[in-house]
Amino acid sequence: MRQDDAFCGICxxxxxxxxxxxxxxxxxALVPSPPASxxxxxxxxxxxxxxxxxxxxxxxxxxxxxxxPAIPQTADPGDAGWSWYLGDGxxxxxxxxxxxxxxxxxxxIGQLARRxxxxxxxxxxxxxxxxxxxxxxxxxxxSLGVVAFVPVFAVLSLIAVFLLFIxxxxxxxxxEWHRLLTFRGRMAGRTLTFIQQTLDSHHLPxxxxxxxxxxxxxxxxxxxxxxxxxFFAGYISCFAHGEDLYVGWTFxxxxxxxxxxxxxxxxxxxxxxxxxxxxxxxxxxxxTQATINAMHACALEGIKFAVTGSDRPATADAAPxxxxxxxxxxxxxxxxxxxxxxxxxxxxx
Numbered sequence: 311m312r313q314d315d316a317f318c319g320i321c322x323x324x325x326x327x328x329x330x331x332x333x334x335x336x337x338x339a340l341v342p343s344p345p346a347s348x349x350x351x352x353x354x355x356x357x358x359x360x361x362x363x364x365x366x367x368x369x370x371x372x373x374x375x376x377x378x379p380a381i382p383q384t385a386d387p388g389d390a391g392w393s394w395y396l397g398d399g400x401x402x403x404x405x406x407x408x409x410x411x412x413x414x415x416x417x418x419i420g421q422l423a424r425r426x427x428x429x430x431x432x433x434x435x436x437x438x439x440x441x442x443x444x445x446x447x448x449x450x451x452x453s454l455g456v457v458a459f460v461p462v463f464a465v466l467s468l469i470a471v472f473l474l475f476i477x478x479x480x481x482x483x484x485x486e487w488h489r490l491l492t493f494r495g496r497m498a499g500r501t502l503t504f505i506q507q508t509l510d511s512h513h514l515p516x517x518x519x520x521x522x523x524x525x526x527x528x529x530x531x532x533x534x535x536x537x538x539x540x541f542f543a544g545y546i547s548c549f550a551h552g553e554d555l556y557v558g559w560t561f562x563x564x565x566x567x568x569x570x571x572x573x574x575x576x577x578x579x580x581x582x583x584x585x586x587x588x589x590x591x592x593x594x595x596x597x598t599q600a601t602i603n604a605m606h607a608c609a610l611e612g613i614k615f616a617v618t619g620s621d622r623p624a625t626a627d628a629a630p631x632x633x634x635x636x637x638x639x640x641x642x643x644x645x646x647x648x649x650x651x652x653x654x655x656x657x658x659x
Contacts (some may be wrong), residue, residue, distance in 0.1 A: 404606040406485035410595040412563045418482035433471045437464045476568040488558025495550030497616040502548040505612040541565035
């Protein structure tokens with residue numbers, strides 16, 4: 311019996327062909343390997359095909375704030391790529407948090423309570439000071455005639471403060487939006503004028519529209535564009551901040567407590583006539599929402615004017631005859647990063 315003998319697994323007899331059994335064949339001999347050059351060509355072709363597919367796909371649309379910018383397939387050779395960041399401006403979606411109804415707006419109710427508390431505290435303090443002065447004068451003169459006048463003064467001051475409280479409008483911020491354009495501060499005055507002209511071209515229904523100088527505490531005198539419509543007010547800011555340009559807007563409820571009370575009584579009458587349900591009260595403020603969107607669109611137009619207005623780079627039309635137009639210049643470094651990276655949008659919770 312030899313070392314390479316093989317036996318049957320059923321009957322146990324020795325196999326005669328075991329000695330002449332062929333050596334096992336390696337698997338690599340059964341499948342021929344392709345040449346190295348063929349493998350290299352295959353990977354190169356796959357890489358080229360993938361690169362062509364990626365370059366042929368348009369870039370994904372980016373969302374900046376609440377604007378849906380449409381990336382143009384054919385860029386204007388004179389906009390230096392700004393249109394990709396700013397969008398076409400034909401579709402604007404801008405909403406403010408909460409309700410526009412002042413009777414149910416939590417921020418207006420909070421501002422109303424804050425003013426009432428402030429007026430009440432000031433009135434009580436003045437009455438207390440007058441009482442102390444009357445008491446001192448009465449003790450010095452030995453007569454209580456001055457002290458007797460203190461209740462009369464308290465009643466008169468209370469009436470005066472109450473009239474101021476119900477007649478003076480109470481502002482409440484609904485929402486705000488702003489952007490900072492680097493190295494465009496010299497365009498502040500022209501941009502604000504352009505935004506006003508753009509608002510006029512939209513033929514918006516408003517009560518008044520025009521520049522208004524305001525001096526915020528510690529900020530100095532600045533010129534704002536004020537839009538009034540009913541008991542709403544919008545302010546568009548456009549001023550130089552160093553070498554940069556700040557553009558933004560704020561929208562406010564601006565209504566006195568007396569007018570709000572009259573509105574509340576009118577709502578009761580509308581409830582009795584069937585026109586005071588939520589459908590009517592919701593649809594009545596859609597035009598105000600449209601005004602907010604129009605202000606936002608005009609602010610975007612002002613930004614586009616500040617970027618590509620009189621300072622836009624030369625185009626093919628301005629190139630001398632027989633010379634090729636220079637390629638569009640890139641935006642200044644840091645002027646606009648990737649969409650959304652430099653956005654500065656703040657909303658009032």
